[in-house]
Amino acid sequence: MGNKKTTALSGAALAAVMLALSACGGGGGGATGEVAAPPSDPKEVSGEIKVLTQRTDLVQNGTLQKYAAEFNKVYPNVKVEFDGITDYEGEVKIRMNTDNYGDVLLIPGAVAKNDYPKFFAPLGTAEELSKYRFGDKTEVDGKVYGIAQFGTANGFVYNKKLWRQAGVTSWPKTPDEFLAGLKAVKEKTGATPYYTNFKDGWPMVQWTANLGVVGCDARASDALAGPVSPWKAGSELRAIDGLLHDIVKRGLSEKDPTTTNWETSKALLGEGEIATMMLGSWSITQMRDAAKKAGGSPDDIGFMPFPAQKDGKHCAALVSDYQQAVSVHSHNKPAARAWVDWFTEKSGFAEKEGVVSAVKSAPMPATLKDFVDNDVRFFDRSEAKTAAVNDIDEAAEIGLNKQDYRQKLIDTARGAAKGSIEDFFADLNKRWDEAAKTVGS
Amino acid sequence: MTHTTDTAPEGAAMTGRSSTDKGRDETGRDRRRPAGGRRGPAAGRTRSWRDSPLRRITPWLFLAAPLALLITFTYVPVASMIAYSFTDWDGVSPDRENVGFDNYVRIFTRPELFRVFFVSGYYLAASAVQIVVALYFAVILSFDLRFRNLFKGILFFPYLINGVAIGFVFLYFFQDGGTLDSVLAWLGVSTDHAWLGDPTSANVSLAGVSVWRFTGLNFVLFLGAIQSIPGELYEAAELDGAGKWQQFRHIIAPSIKPVISLSAILAISGSLSVFEIPYIMTGGATGTQTFVIQTIKLAFQFNKTGLASAAAVVLLLIILLITWIQRRLVPDDKVDLV
Secondary structure (H helix, E strand, O other), X not given: OOOHHHHHHHHHHHHHHHHHHHHOOOOOOOOOOOOOOOOOOOOOOOEEEEEEEOOHHHHHOOHHHHHHHHHHHHOOOEEEEEEEOOXXXXXXXXXXXXXXXXXXXXXXXXXOHHHHHHHEEOOEEOOOOOOEOOHHHHEEOOEEOOEEOEEEEEEEEEEHHHHHHOOOOOOOOOHHHHHHHHHHHHXXXXXXXXXXXXXXXXXXXXXXXXXXXXXXXXXXXXXXXXXXXXXXXXXXXXXXXXXXXXXXXXXXXXXXXXXXXXHHHHHHHHHOOEEEEEEEOOHHHHHHHHHHHOOOOHHHEEEEOOOOEEOOEEEEEEEEOOEEEEEOOOOOHHHHHHHHHHHHHOOOHHHHHOOEEOEOOOOOOHHHHHHHHOOOEEEEOOOOOHHHHHHHHHHHOOOOOOOHHHHHHHHHHOOOXXXXXXXXXXXXXXXXXXXHHHHHO | OOOHHHHOOHHHHHHHHHOXXXXXXXXXXXXXXXXXXXXXXXXXXXXXXXXXXXXXXXXXXXXXXXHHHHHHHHHHHHHHHHHHOOEOOOOOOOOOOEOOOHHHHHHHOOHHHOOOHHHHHHHHHHHHHHHHHHHHHHHHHHOOOXXXXXXXXXXXXXXXXXXXXXXXXXXXXXXXXXHHHHHHHHOOOOOOOOOOOOHHHHHHHHHHHHHHHHHHHHHXXXXXXXXXXXXXXXXXXXXXXXXXXXXXXXXXXXXXXXXXXXXXXXXXXXXXXXXXXXXXXXXOOOOOOOHHHHHHHHHXXXXXXXXXXXXXXXXXXXXXXXXXXXXXXXXXXXXXXX
């Protein structure tokens, strides 16, 4: 055809386009440093703000819009819009390569702490925001970039009736007592003593949130920043993961973990088919609703702390949920900040959801009444070194806040994966320590 | 087979065939004559048309839309991915550093990253089964059979279902006390086996789902190729006393060879890059992790977008290499049955 020349030309043009386009992937930084200060006069703030949220259910059923209407009574000139995103982490991470990621958003886990100033407007100094819990999680160079939506305590949700039938009336104080309790549940009630939620996976991540409960140590997470062999004998993670291992090893979990289903598990707990699950206190309201729908009694749903005691008292770690931040590219920063403050302090959201308010002075929610009555010691887990811990975690490809290594742990425990549990922990320690050395240097 | 035209010009092939079949000769010529007549004046007009600059552009105008889409959604992303593979980008940060071939060095110094290719072996074996099954049904249904179209529909249907839906359907299928267990119970086999519970069983089950899903596609490819074999060949073969097996061995198999070798290439590249079904059904747990799932996890769980891009490039190169070797071993000969 004699078209050789055209092909060569268009090939060159294609290559040029490809180079040009690939060169401008990734976003540029915005103006940094401007503080999103709370407005002094509510009547004067105006503008439209877009709030990104992972709670698509609350957007669809109009709950959040009701909050916005309440907000407008105080701030009449601010228009609040919600953008519910199902795959929040995945989608927002990609949107953050542009300048357009809403005015108020929840900080995705993928964003490195040191990059916060490039994406979010500072909300004030650590001192100015000291009335909120978990401020250290988003503190970079003395400035705080996010305020927690709320916090959750960690423990086991359980069906009180089943445990009572099994003859266990007081909370187990040691892992062995807990295992004995599960065994009694299995023998006396025929229910599944513990449900792993292995298939959906994310509920297993909740185990990590217990870090610190064994020694009542608020700094347990920070202590991982370094080549410290986190799974060595006697460590927090060893106690936590060891308990999960023993549960599965002794056949006290569901028969086929690979086909578990989170949505059904909620009803099964209410109906008395499942006795126990490790979750955050955020789940209690959901479980009670599910119990009611399944024809059980919401009062049967209880919450017990991790089976370990320090000085004769149980401990429960309070960990931060998503942190709300104001985009550095927002054109209405005062309005955005007003929303964040109002939602955290005045909306009553935490109370309604039965979770721990981010405001330190607020009382514990009704869902944690048992904990308060039984003198469980709460501690806010320090997040001062989370950035360093996450760096090591990612470099080691372990994923403390991912399900994969616990799925492998369960597979090892039930014999589906080769190797002993000692080798498994030793391998984790080795990877962690090696990664800590390369990241640290 | 369209390849017959490669051996002779159109006209020659037509007359060659028409000399054996008098009846078709008439209609064949009738159809050709007006076409030839039209060609005459058109050839005269092209003289001036050929010089027009518009003529040179016209094909490009037609191509503009598909090319723009192809470049935007295929080549640009691939180029970006290759560019990322030379950086230490974490997927979000506005800054990234160029690290040269560091990511590639890391991939090739970590043998455990390639261990997941053993899982691909299950899918490769499954694709062999799949090709045989598809070929069997394609041959059977190419003969005159009652409810032929219904069977065709049934076989092709799974391919039309969305992969995510298939994942969920089969999750219930393999559940403890699920569809498979119930069906086996009807047949008097009571089993307590957790189908996705151990690596071998899980991988076999997942590969089985993949066979169920993709047999339809292979089947349609084979059926199309078989139906383009001229009917006279079967008649002639039957007159010579050939049975069905001999017809398959000497007529069907050689004439659909290019499609079979295409299927083999697709099967190999497909089993190296399995993703959807295991990702949805097990998420890569219990030893069902494939190379693509591993890459996704590197990129989105551990925020090593640079390393993951390099892994994706390596997978692309491996597939290209295997395809090249395969083409070398089994060259794509022109088929000539006439």
